[in-house]
Amino acid sequence: MTAPIAVVAAPLDRRSVLLRGVGVILLSSVLFGAMAVFVRVATQTMAVGQVAFIRFLGSLLVLLALRRGRSLRPVGPAARVLLRGLLGASAILLYYRGIAGAGAGLATLLHCTYPIWTAIFATTLMHERLDLPLGIAVGLCLAGIAVVVGPGANLSATATLGSVSALTASVLAGGAVTTARHLRLVESAFLVTTYFMAVGTVFTAPALLGGLPSMSAALAGTLLGVVLTSVGGQYLLHQGLGFAPATQASLAAATSTVTAALFEALWLGEHLSLHTLGGAALMVGAVALAAGRQH
Numbered sequence: 001m002t003a004p005i006a007v008v009a010a011p012l013d014r015r016s017v018l019l020r021g022v023g024v025i026l027l028s029s030v031l032f033g034a035m036a037v038f039v040r041v042a043t044q045t046m047a048v049g050q051v052a053f054i055r056f057l058g059s060l061l062v063l064l065a066l067r068r069g070r071s072l073r074p075v076g077p078a079a080r081v082l083l084r085g086l087l088g089a090s091a092i093l094l095y096y097r098g099i100a101g102a103g104a105g106l107a108t109l110l111h112c113t114y115p116i117w118t119a120i121f122a123t124t125l126m127h128e129r130l131d132l133p134l135g136i137a138v139g140l141c142l143a144g145i146a147v148v149v150g151p152g153a154n155l156s157a158t159a160t161l162g163s164v165s166a167l168t169a170s171v172l173a174g175g176a177v178t179t180a181r182h183l184r185l186v187e188s189a190f191l192v193t194t195y196f197m198a199v200g201t202v203f204t205a206p207a208l209l210g211g212l213p214s215m216s217a218a219l220a221g222t223l224l225g226v227v228l229t230s231v232g233g234q235y236l237l238h239q240g241l242g243f244a245p246a247t248q249a250s251l252a253a254a255t256s257t258v259t260a261a262l263f264e265a266l267w268l269g270e271h272l273s274l275h276t277l278g279g280a281a282l283m284v285g286a287v288a289l290a291a292g293r294q295h
Contacts, residue, residue: 024240025249033260049206099162119250181249
C-alpha cells in the first residue's frame with residue numbers, strides 16, 4: 001500500500017519568500033497586466049470566450065512543446081490538479097461575464113477582492129498564519145484596488161448578474177490560488193500549469209460553436225501576445241507559489257491591476273491618473289508589509 005503524501009508546508013526562510021516567491025509572482029503580475037491589455041484589444045473583434053479558448057489552447061501547446069521529457073503524471077491524485085484547473089477556468093469565464101454585465105471597472109474591483117478569499121481558505125484549510133500585519137496588508141491591497149479601479153466604475157449601469165458573476169469569480173480565484181499553493185507542495189510548476197491549461201481548453205471549447213471571426217494579421221499578433229504572456233505569467237505564478245504562502249502570493253498577484261493600467265497608458269495612450277499611481281503605492285505597500293513578516 002502506498003504511503004500517504006505529506007502536504008504540510010515546510011518552514012520558509014525570508015530570503016526564499018522574498019526572491020523565489022513574492023519576487024517571481026510580482027514578475028508574473030507584470031505579464032498578466034500585459035495579457036489583460038492584449039485581451040482587451042482582441043475582444044474588440046473576437047468573443048471573450050473564444051479569446052479565453054485561444055489563451056488556454058495556445059498556452060497548452062507551448063507547454064507541450066517545451067515538455068522535454070517532463071512527466072505529466074501527478075505525484076498525488078489527478079483530481080487535485082484537475083480541481084485547480086476547473087477553479088481557475090471557471091473564475092476566468094465568470095470574470096469575463098462580469099465585465100460584460102457590470103462593466104470593466106466594477107467587475108475588476110469585485111474580482112480583485114480574491115486576496116480576502118485566499119486568506120480565508122489558506123488560514124482555514126492550509127493552517128497558514130493570519131496575523132495583524134498580514135490583515136493590514138490585505139486591507140491596503142483592497143484599498144489600492146478600489147483607488148485604481150473605483151473611479152472608473154459606472155455604478156448606474158451595473159447589472160446585478162454581472163456583479164454576482166464577478167464576485168463569484170473572485171471566490172473561485174481565491175480557491176484556485178490556495179489549491180495551487182497546496183499542489184506546489186508536491187507537484188512541479190510545469191505540471192500544475194499544464195493541467196490548468198488543458199482543463200481550461202476543454203472548459204472553454206464550446207465558445208467555438210458560435211464561429212470564429214476572420215483572422216487578420218493584427219488579430220493573430222494580438223492573440224499570440226495573449227498566449228505568450230498567459231503561459232509565462234501562469235508558470236511564474238505557480239513557480240512562486242512553491243515558495244510563498246498563498247495569502248502573500250495573492251497580494252503580489254493582485255498588483256496586475258496596476259500593471260494593466262500602466263500598460264494601457266503606454267500602449268493604448270490612455271491617461272494615467274493620479275488615483276492610479278496612488279492605488280499602486282498602496283498595493284506595493286501591502287506586498288512589502290506582507291513579504292516582510294516573520295515566517
